[in-house]
Amino acid sequence: MKILIVDDSEIARHSLEMLLHAIGYTDVLSCSSAHDALNLLGVFDKIVSENSPVDLVLMDVMMPEMNGIDAISHIRAVHQLKDIPIIMVSISGEVSFLERAFAAGATDFISKPINAIELSARVRAAFRLKMEMDIRKEREQQLEVLNRTLEVMCNIDNLTGIANRRCFDETLVNEWEDALRSRQPLSMLLIDIDVFKEFNDTYGHVEGDACLQQVAKALRDCVDAPGACTARFGGEEFVILLPSADQISAEKLAASIHAKIAHLQILHSVSKVENFVTVSIGVVSVVPESSAKSLDMLKAADNALYAAKQQGRNRTVI
Ligand code: GH3
Ligand code: MG
Numbered sequence: 527m528k529i530l531i532v533d534d535s536e537i538a539r540h541s542l543e544m545l546l547h548a549i550g551y552t553d554v555l556s557c558s559s560a561h562d563a564l565n566l567l568g569v570f571d572k573i574v575s576e577n578s579p580v581d582l583v584l585m586d587v588m589m590p591e592m593n594g595i596d597a598i599s600h601i602r603a604v605h606q607l608k609d610i611p612i613i614m615v616s617i618s619g620e621v622s623f624l625e626r627a628f629a630a631g632a633t634d635f636i637s638k639p640i641n642a643i644e645l646s647a648r649v650r651a652a653f654r655l656k657m658e659m660d661i662r663k664e665r666e667q668q669l670e671v672l673n674r675t676l677e678v679m680c681n682i683d684n685l686t687g688i689a690n691r692r693c694f695d696e697t698l699v700n701e702w703e704d705a706l707r708s709r710q711p712l713s714m715l716l717i718d719i720d721v722f723k724e725f726n727d728t729y730g731h732v733e734g735d736a737c738l739q740q741v742a743k744a745l746r747d748c749v750d751a752p753g754a755c756t757a758r759f760g761g762e763e764f765v766i767l768l769p770s771a772d773q774i775s776a777e778k779l780a781a782s783i784h785a786k787i788a789h790l791q792i793l794h795s796v797s798k799v800e801n802f803v804t805v806s807i808g809v810v811s812v813v814p815e816s817s818a819k820s821l822d823m824l825k826a827a828d829n830a831l832y833a834a835k836q837q838g839r840n841r842t843v844i
């Protein structure tokens with residue numbers, strides 16, 4: 527534990543240092559002016575270190591040029607130094623002075639002449655307080671990391687690593703509102719793997735999962751529009767939301783998805799469509815109207831997908 531003594535009187539500095547030594551604190555620095563102390567603590571630095579150079583300050587009140595209370599105000603103005611314990615040291619126990627010292631951010635107060643037992647108790651109490659604050663700060667930081675991780679986890683599909691249904695639902699509501707305001711088109715692609723039940727029945731669930739992962743990656747590779755959301759809608763269905771995209775760009779994307787998935791050549795020997803995995807896609811493009819709802823868009827995409835299945839699969843219906 528490193529302690530800094532700030533006092534303009536050399537005798538006071540020396541006697542305080544001796545006292546601290548006597549009660550077991552040997553790592554002691556001292557400054558003869560508030561300015562020197564502020565300098566040492568890094569108050570004037572452009573970039574202040576997160577780690578304070580000392581763990582406790584014993585600050586004299588009456589000093590020429592800058593008094594101890596003003597010095598505390600300067601220290602507390604620096605975010606990185608706001609938790610460092612500062613004990614005021616003075617002969618004056620006057621109430622108005624105490625009030626100002628605590629208002630400026632003093633942690634505690636000790637009066638001269640200093641009693642060793644009192645000093646020891648106050649220094650220990652200040653350190654304990656600092657330790658508790660450090661622990662609390664660390665816990666808060668851990669909690670923040672945990673919260674951020676949780677938020678990411680809540681929006682990601684475990685199996686494929688792309689956005690999940692929850693994330694998509696939220697994105698759809700937001701993008702719908704944005705498009706409504708900006709009078710921009712909004713497009714959606716609902717993608718369903720063809721005869722996937724038979725794929726699972728033939729190759730097993732583990733292969734089925736691997737197929738879902740490959741398809742998800744293919745979709746992600748195909749989508750490069752900024753602001754687009756590619757999500758697993760559920761089961762073997764995926765959805766892509768394209769803000770500011772019209773029907774022509776949505777159709778283009780659908781065509782590139784069919785081509786990409788055909789290129790993967792994932793063997794599906796019992797498929798009635800091809801002997802590899804294929805998908806059907808329902809596309810819908812709208813310029814949102816306030817009379818409609820985002821859910822209507824989803825229904826329209828679902829109808830288009832159903833039509834694609836009816837028409838023989840491995841195709842896009844708009
Ligand atoms: P269609 O061409 O009409 O879409 O036929 P389909 O067999 O793909 O459709 P159906 O809805 O009958 O079957 C979907 C299958 O998807 C059934 C289910 O076992 C499988 N499935 C859903 N989620 C998962 C998953 O997470 N992993 C695996 N391996 N299979 C899944
Ligand atoms: Mg003094």
Ligand code: MG
Binds near residue numbers: 718719761763
């Ligand atoms: Mg399905």
Ligand code: MG
Binds near residue numbers: 723
């Ligand atoms: Mg299917």
